[in-house]
Amino acid sequence: MSNMLHIEQFDWRNASKQAYAALNRFNNQTRAEVYPEDTPISLEEEMASWRNRPPTWVSELWVAWHGGEIVGTGRVFFRRAEDNQHVAEFSLNVLPRHRCQGLGRELLSRLMDLPLAEGRTSLLAWTTDRVPAGDAFMERLGARHGMLERVSQLELSDLNRDRLDLWLRRAPERAAGFALEFHAGAYPNADIQAIVDLLHVMNDAPREGLELEDERLTVEDVRGWQTWRAERGVVSWTLFAREQATGRLAGFTETFWHPQRPALLQQGGTGVWPDYRNKGLGRWLKAAMIEKVMRDLPQVKRIRTDNANSNAPMLKINYDLGFKHYLTNSAWQVETQRVCAYLAESRTLVPEV
Numbered sequence: 001m002s003n004m005l006h007i008e009q010f011d012w013r014n015a016s017k018q019a020y021a022a023l024n025r026f027n028n029q030t031r032a033e034v035y036p037e038d039t040p041i042s043l044e045e046e047m048a049s050w051r052n053r054p055p056t057w058v059s060e061l062w063v064a065w066h067g068g069e070i071v072g073t074g075r076v077f078f079r080r081a082e083d084n085q086h087v088a089e090f091s092l093n094v095l096p097r098h099r100c101q102g103l104g105r106e107l108l109s110r111l112m113d114l115p116l117a118e119g120r121t122s123l124l125a126w127t128t129d130r131v132p133a134g135d136a137f138m139e140r141l142g143a144r145h146g147m148l149e150r151v152s153q154l155e156l157s158d159l160n161r162d163r164l165d166l167w168l169r170r171a172p173e174r175a176a177g178f179a180l181e182f183h184a185g186a187y188p189n190a191d192i193q194a195i196v197d198l199l200h201v202m203n204d205a206p207r208e209g210l211e212l213e214d215e216r217l218t219v220e221d222v223r224g225w226q227t228w229r230a231e232r233g234v235v236s237w238t239l240f241a242r243e244q245a246t247g248r249l250a251g252f253t254e255t256f257w258h259p260q261r262p263a264l265l266q267q268g269g270t271g272v273w274p275d276y277r278n279k280g281l282g283r284w285l286k287a288a289m290i291e292k293v294m295r296d297l298p299q300v301k302r303i304r305t306d307n308a309n310s311n312a313p314m315l316k317i318n319y320d321l322g323f324k325h326y327l328t329n330s331a332w333q334v335e336t337q338r339v340c341a342y343l344a345e346s347r348t349l350v351p352e353v
């Protein structure tokens, strides 16, 4: 294997086990830069994750090889859907010792064909305050800062147990006429359309300055994500709040857990329809789920969640329970043509990698 750097497209649905192993080693290194205390993701899980992406998921992955190791990746992706047809998301990662040598720019130039061919006029990307180089790179591209996302963590040893108990005691009076229903695994067929409708409440979460449309999810989208999680071994739990008089779903919260990373529970979405807000349903859902996790998954030591920095109601619920700020992510947006102009201008200055 040559020790020269070379970039090629990665066949992410059907790569060899050796290639997936190199990708897995690379991804675990980049994850560890942001979440150093997390357990690495196994090769089997990573392979299942790539191979089972939903059919509505359009993505290309480019990798920079150095000998038998991957030292940089560039990924571009979008959901094939009725909404947000103007946007593609990208993600670039370069190992620290290979940074500031033009590799990020070269990977970016490789992944531009897909958004251009699809007429995607706007590109979105995320950075983290754990790696300030990402912000410098996005500023160099001329990207606009679109949203701050706060990642928070609750060490269960810090949980405000009195408050949790109080919310659980008060819930049946404040939210009289509602009942909670627990569900593990794939959503039940009988309720699937009502659940997909309910998930649209997440469009109410702040998007701050990002130029994005509301998502219009289909049953196929939701089923696709559920299969993807199940195939990689993720245990998905959902709690629904249902109005008993009408049978209508009023709210939900969901969590994800992997037995190979037993100490960490990832909080997914929590939402309550506007008509049903200010009755304590959000608090009830969160508190009841945490109580169940502590009872049935005693291996869990911490819960991680992410919220828009401006999402005051959700942050209030979380911080009242004992969640603490962990890190901050930034979303950036930039016109596709602007990136093309940057690449054209800098291409003349730098030799090919």
Ligand SMILES: CC(C)(COP(=O)(O)OP(=O)(O)OC[C@H]1O[C@@H](n2cnc3c(N)ncnc32)[C@H](O)[C@@H]1OP(=O)(O)O)[C@@H](O)C(=O)NCCC(=O)NCCS
Residues within 6 Å of the ligand: 090, 091, 092, 093, 094, 095, 098, 099, 100, 101, 102, 103, 104, 105, 106, 125, 126, 127, 128, 131, 132, 133, 134, 135, 136, 137, 140, 346
């Ligand atoms: C962002 C990242 C991919 C950049 O990779 P890289 O190979 O170091 O980037 P390049 O060497 O190609 O630099 C491209 C441009 O960004 C600028 N840049 C990159 N890192 C910079 C830094 N730390 N400070 C200032 N400018 C920087 C370069 O000067 C260069 O500008 P030029 O075209 O005028 O020469 C890398 O830092 C990384 O992996 N960060 C973590 C993940 C991340 O945040 N990705 C970005 C969003 S998806």
